Amino acid sequence: MSRLPANTPLAELDWANRPRLTSLARLGITTTGDLIRHFPRRYEDRRKFDQFPSEPTEQALCLFGTVEKTTYRRFGPRRIFEARIVDEAAGVLSTPLTCRWFNMPWIKNLILGGDRIVIFGKPRLRGQSLVMEHPEFETIEDDAERLLHFDRITPIHPAGDGVTTRGLRVLINRALEESDPPLLLWPDASVPENVWRNVHFPESEQEQREASSALIREEFFCVQLVVCSRHAAAARSPGTPRLGTGALWNRVAQSLPFSLTPSQEKVMGEISTDLAAPRRMNRLLQGDVGSGKTLVALRAMLEVAESGWQAALMAPTQILAEQHYLNFRRLLDPLGISVSLRTSARQEGGDAPQLIVGTHALLFEGTAFDRLGLVVIDEQHKFGVVQRSRLIARGDAPDVLVMTATPIPRTITQTLYGDLDVSFLREKPAARGVVVTAVRSSKKLPDILAFLRKEFAEGRQAYIVYSLVEESDKLIAKAATVEFEKWRGLLPQFTVGLIHGRLAADEKESVMRDFRDGKIDALVATTVIEVGVDVPNATIMLIENAGRFGLSQTHQLRGRIGRGTSKSYCILLDDDPSPSAAQKLAVLEKTSDGFEIAEADLQLRGPGDLLGTAQTGLPPLQLGDLLRDGELMTEARHVAMAIFEKDPTLSHSRNHALAAFVNSPRWATSPLDG
Numbered sequence: 001m002s003r004l005p006a007n008t009p010l011a012e013l014d015w016a017n018r019p020r021l022t023s024l025a026r027l028g029i030t031t032t033g034d035l036i037r038h039f040p041r042r043y044e045d046r047r048k049f050d051q052f053p054s055e056p057t058e059q060a061l062c063l064f065g066t067v068e069k070t071t072y073r074r075f076g077p078r079r080i081f082e083a084r085i086v087d088e089a090a091g092v093l094s095t096p097l098t099c100r101w102f103n104m105p106w107i108k109n110l111i112l113g114g115d116r117i118v119i120f121g122k123p124r125l126r127g128q129s130l131v132m133e134h135p136e137f138e139t140i141e142d143d144a145e146r147l148l149h150f151d152r153i154t155p156i157h158p159a160g161d162g163v164t165t166r167g168l169r170v171l172i173n174r175a176l177e178e179s180d181p182p183l184l185l186w187p188d189a190s191v192p193e194n195v196w197r198n199v200h201f202p203e204s205e206q207e208q209r210e211a212s213s214a215l216i217r218e219e220f221f222c223v224q225l226v227v228c229s230r231h232a233a234a235a236r237s238p239g240t241p242r243l244g245t246g247a248l249w250n251r252v253a254q255s256l257p258f259s260l261t262p263s264q265e266k267v268m269g270e271i272s273t274d275l276a277a278p279r280r281m282n283r284l285l286q287g288d289v290g291s292g293k294t295l296v297a298l299r300a301m302l303e304v305a306e307s308g309w310q311a312a313l314m315a316p317t318q319i320l321a322e323q324h325y326l327n328f329r330r331l332l333d334p335l336g337i338s339v340s341l342r343t344s345a346r347q348e349g350g351d352a353p354q355l356i357v358g359t360h361a362l363l364f365e366g367t368a369f370d371r372l373g374l375v376v377i378d379e380q381h382k383f384g385v386v387q388r389s390r391l392i393a394r395g396d397a398p399d400v401l402v403m404t405a406t407p408i409p410r411t412i413t414q415t416l417y418g419d420l421d422v423s424f425l426r427e428k429p430a431a432r433g434v435v436v437t438a439v440r441s442s443k444k445l446p447d448i449l450a451f452l453r454k455e456f457a458e459g460r461q462a463y464i465v466y467s468l469v470e471e472s473d474k475l476i477a478k479a480a481t482v483e484f485e486k487w488r489g490l491l492p493q494f495t496v497g498l499i500h501g502r503l504a505a506d507e508k509e510s511v512m513r514d515f516r517d518g519k520i521d522a523l524v525a526t527t528v529i530e531v532g533v534d535v536p537n538a539t540i541m542l543i544e545n546a547g548r549f550g551l552s553q554t555h556q557l558r559g560r561i562g563r564g565t566s567k568s569y570c571i572l573l574d575d576d577p578s579p580s581a582a583q584k585l586a587v588l589e590k591t592s593d594g595f596e597i598a599e600a601d602l603q604l605r606g607p608g609d610l611l612g613t614a615q616t617g618l619p620p621l622q623l624g625d626l627l628r629d630g631e632l633m634t635e636a637r638h639v640a641m642a643i644f645e646k647d648p649t650l651s652h653s654r655n656h657a658l659a660a661f662v663n664s665p666r667w668a669t670s671p672l673d674g
Contacts, residue, residue, distance in 0.1 A: 244306020289559025309373025
């Protein structure tokens with residue numbers, strides 16, 4: 001019998017139950033290949049089971065027993081189904097375990113007295129009884145398919161309404177028996193034999209590990225094929241050399257009161273090389289808070305302006321855009337370089353400026369460009385893919401520089417930004433003050449108040465940061481608008497300001513202008529200040545309920561102090577942080593290195609859905625985990641890069657399958673290019 005192609009629709013097969021097709025489609029399964037690629041989320045070793053517990057545990061247990069009896073009752077608005085499970089092997093000595101489901105009445109039709117059942121969950125003490133609430137379960141029947149489900153290492157596949165893990169097991173086994181498996185693109189012969197069957201129905205733990213590892217590497221390789229193809233296409237894309245003489249930058253550099261760091265000099269050289277090349281620049285600049293990215297961007301913009309083109313910088317907030325604009329004007333007005341500002345609230349400067357600074361207002365037709373040659377996107381993670389691509393598409397194939405002050409872990413850089421050339425700013429300017437970070441409880445508030453009053457009396461300023469604008473019934477956390485009144489009472493002899501995201505743009509700018517001008521001593525704020533606000537005289541940051549903030553976000557907030565030469569202090573206030581929050585606070589107390597913090601953040605939070613296809617246009621990950629499997633991603637990247645270095649267009653006949661995959665309409669176009 002001939003085998004079915006991997007793209008055979010399930011609707012054409014008589015063994016695919018018609019009522020199930022809709023449920024399978026909701027899981028993304030419409031072909032035999034989709035079934036084979038629907039990987040287990042975990043495995044149960046049903047050759048041996050955990051012992052029935054005599055006390056609660058924090059570890060989930062896999063148990064096999066018999067349903068002694070069931071009950072179904074209403075308790076007020078709740079419907080409760082219970083199954084009393086006993087250990088068949090222990091007989092009368094078995095300690096019964098109660099399994100309980102709330103408001104799931106259909107389960108009473110699936111579990112009957114006398115059923116043999118596998119359950120998976122955590123036993124908890126409820127009153128005097130051990131109870132598993134909402135455990136996963138599967139009844140075991142003595143039928144022809146029993147060996148698929150029992151007495152083996154059993155796969156547990158993600159299921160859904162209308163299709164069970166047991167039903168999926170049967171369908172996946174049938175697909176493996178009757179259809180060709182999906183084509184593997186990994187280029188050498190190191191893939192284990194029967195890798196697809198072994199990942200679903202392994203005979204041993206080692207067989208399962210080897211199969212999973214090979215298919216994770218395959219997933220990563222598919223991602224890197226797309227990423228490296230974009231990089232290769234960018235390297236071939238025609239561009240216009242836009243390198244100026246450097247005379248304008250030399251005059252700016254001579255006016256600076258400090259020397260550039262070695263990292264700044266190195267990155268400026270990399271960007272100048274890109275601008276001089278007859279191809280389009282696509283570069284990501286990573287730099288920790290306060291590392292001097294804006295000066296690097298300014299040099300690139302001046303070189304483009306010298307060559308007769310316009311340069312635009314897009315910032316995520318009006319406050320940051322206006323700060324860039326004022327800083328550029330201060331440096332460039334003496335040189336006769338025209339700079340304009342374009343935000344939704346303000347438009348300043350001439351009609352044909354050489355440099356344009358703005359917010360997302362630059363995306364709309366009211367902003368006229370004349371020979372747009374360079375797009376700089378500041379804090380690129382604050383913009384969506386569509387927003388970035390709209391600005392980039394407005395010019396004549398402009399060079400692109402995207403910048404972030406949120407350092408990105410290496411494995412993520414290789415994936416989300418692998419199609420860009422990457423530069424790093426590792427050092428901070430020597431003139432910057434040290435930032436001391438300390439975790440404190442509210443018991444220390446009197447000491448903190450005394451410290452604040454002393455610093456204010458000496459002319460220093462402080463941020464006091466909260467996670468909420470207003471109090472919430474759902475969240476136990478302090479709110480800026482309420483605490484603002486408290487701080488006014490605690491600091492009556494000083495000026496206290498308030499800023500948050502719900503203020504109108506002109507109100508926010510007015511508050512920030514007063515703070516920059518030293519008219520406000522303490523600024524009560526939300527995370528609206530996270531990006532880019534530069535007040536060198538602000539030397540103190542007090543973050544209340546600090547454990548509620550993300551690790552990288554807190555580091556970004558902390559970057560608002562230490563902008564001048566004076567020693568600065570970040571106080572993380574939290575009375576009872578959870579274990580995970582305490583870990584975050586300990587990291588922040590230990591280090592101010594943003595790259596180290598980014599790696600710690602990845603360890604604590606996990607990578608999440610970093611490769612969501614909606615944002616990246618990359619193949620999704622089903623098995624691989626960027627945190628756990630980082631070495632496999634690096635290996636896959638090296639192999640993919642080597643392929644494109646030898647054959648940039650994948651035109652050789654042996655790369656036909658690779659070319660067909662890379663050029664698939666699903667991800668042939670980089671989101672950065674629209």
